[in-house]
Amino acid sequence: MKKYIITILLFAVTFSAGATDTERNNYDDIDGYFKAAEENDSPNINYFYISKAMLTMAGNSAYNGSDVNLKTFTDKIDFMRSVEIVSNKSDDDRLLLKNAERLATDVYAEYDYKNLLTTSKEGLRSYLFYKYGEGGLCSVLVVTTLKKAHPETGKIELSYARVLLIGGTFRAEDIPTLINL
Amino acid sequence: METRELIENFYDGCTTAAEENELRRRLCNEPLPADIEREKELLLAMLPAAEAAPAQLAERLSQLIDAASEREEKSRRKRVRLYTWSSSVAAAAVLLLCLFAPTTQQPRDTFSTPEEAAVHINEAFAHLASIIGRGAESQREVAGHLNIIGAATGNSIHSIVKFQE
Numbered sequence: 001m002k003k004y005i006i007t008i009l010l011f012a013v014t015f016s017a018g019a020t021d022t023e024r025n026n027y028d029d030i031d032g033y034f035k036a037a038e039e040n041d042s043p044n045i046n047y048f049y050i051s052k053a054m055l056t057m058a059g060n061s062a063y064n065g066s067d068v069n070l071k072t073f074t075d076k077i078d079f080m081r082s083v084e085i086v087s088n089k090s091d092d093d094r095l096l097l098k099n100a101e102r103l104a105t106d107v108y109a110e111y112d113y114k115n116l117l118t119t120s121k122e123g124l125r126s127y128l129f130y131k132y133g134e135g136g137l138c139s140v141l142v143v144t145t146l147k148k149a150h151p152e153t154g155k156i157e158l159s160y161a162r163v164l165l166i167g168g169t170f171r172a173e174d175i176p177t178l179i180n181l
Numbered sequence: 182m183e184t185r186e187l188i189e190n191f192y193d194g195c196t197t198a199a200e201e202n203e204l205r206r207r208l209c210n211e212p213l214p215a216d217i218e219r220e221k222e223l224l225l226a227m228l229p230a231a232e233a234a235p236a237q238l239a240e241r242l243s244q245l246i247d248a249a250s251e252r253e254e255k256s257r258r259k260r261v262r263l264y265t266w267s268s269s270v271a272a273a274a275v276l277l278l279c280l281f282a283p284t285t286q287q288p289r290d291t292f293s294t295p296e297e298a299a300v301h302i303n304e305a306f307a308h309l310a311s312i313i314g315r316g317a318e319s320q321r322e323v324a325g326h327l328n329i330i331g332a333a334t335g336n337s338i339h340s341i342v343k344f345q346e
Binding site: 001004008009034035038047048049050051053054055057058059060061073074080081082117118119121126128142144162164166175 | 265266269273276277287288289290291292295296298299301302305306308309312313315316
């Protein structure tokens with residue numbers, strides 16, 4: 001009896017530990033990427049998540065000086081999530097930078113996002129993706145990366161990335177209107 | 182042996198167990214003379230209360246009791262094993278559930294005040310606007326280039342047509 005219990009416990013402990021892939025250990029999908037960024041303590045990574053409740057309160061807040069009609073937009077947004085990596089000094093920074101670039105490829109190839117816009121100039125590349133879900137839901141994913149030459153080695157490398165995900169019940173073509181463009 | 186003789190022997194303490202049983206039987210089941218009838222109740226009260234169990238019956242009873250006791254003991258041990266096994270399986274299942282239970286937690290709000298959130302929302306929209314603006318500028322550049330190409334192409338065609346004319 002004791003042997004059976006110990007065997008079960010050993011199996012449980014073994015299966016609960018997962019092997020990590022150093023290449024993609026913090027990214028297996030969009031949520032995984034944001035989660036990895038959220039849990040990262042690097043000072044070069046800026047992460048935020050804003051829920052529907054907070055968006056609604058922000059829209060009603062007394063903040064002035066905004067170019068955006070927040071209240072109009074916050075009615076349609078369900079959440080906003082952002083990661084910004086401003087350096088490539090540490091291994092964590094470089095991994096998130098690399099995965100941000102990979103995300104831009106994967107959302108198009110694997111997650112059925114459509115490319116609304118791509119701009120590229122002097123190493124600064126931006127992608128604007130969107131995807132419609134059931135019930136009129138829409139996700140807009142913005143991926144921006146910057147590649148520039150390393151000051152010492154001269155090698156072109158990723159030095160900045162921003163990933164912004166907005167979800168809600170709006171149409172992708174409403175975005176320019178909503179941000180007063 | 183006569184009933185009177187049995188009674189005499191009984192009073193004298195000389196009867197065997199079998200004789201006493203016989204005497205009891207006769208007193209209960211057979212017609213008795215009047216004088217013995219008067220003594221019947223007294224004699225029945227004095228005679229031993231029950232028949233002695235046969236030796237085989239005692240042994241059989243003992244065996245039955247032992248068997249019942251053993252069955253009860255086995256059943257008790259079986260119940261104890263079952264409870265032990267069930268509780269072990271339940272404990273292991275709870276442990277596995279705790280380890281493998283999927284977590285579906287919603288992400289937590291980063292900002293504690295709506296004003297702070299509003300600042301970042303505006304910044305995010307500014308970033309989005311800059312991307313769309315760059316896209317529009319690129320389109321204008323491309324459109325401009327196309328106009329130049331179109332104009333050049335148009336002039337060339339015009340020249341060719343004029344030449345052909």
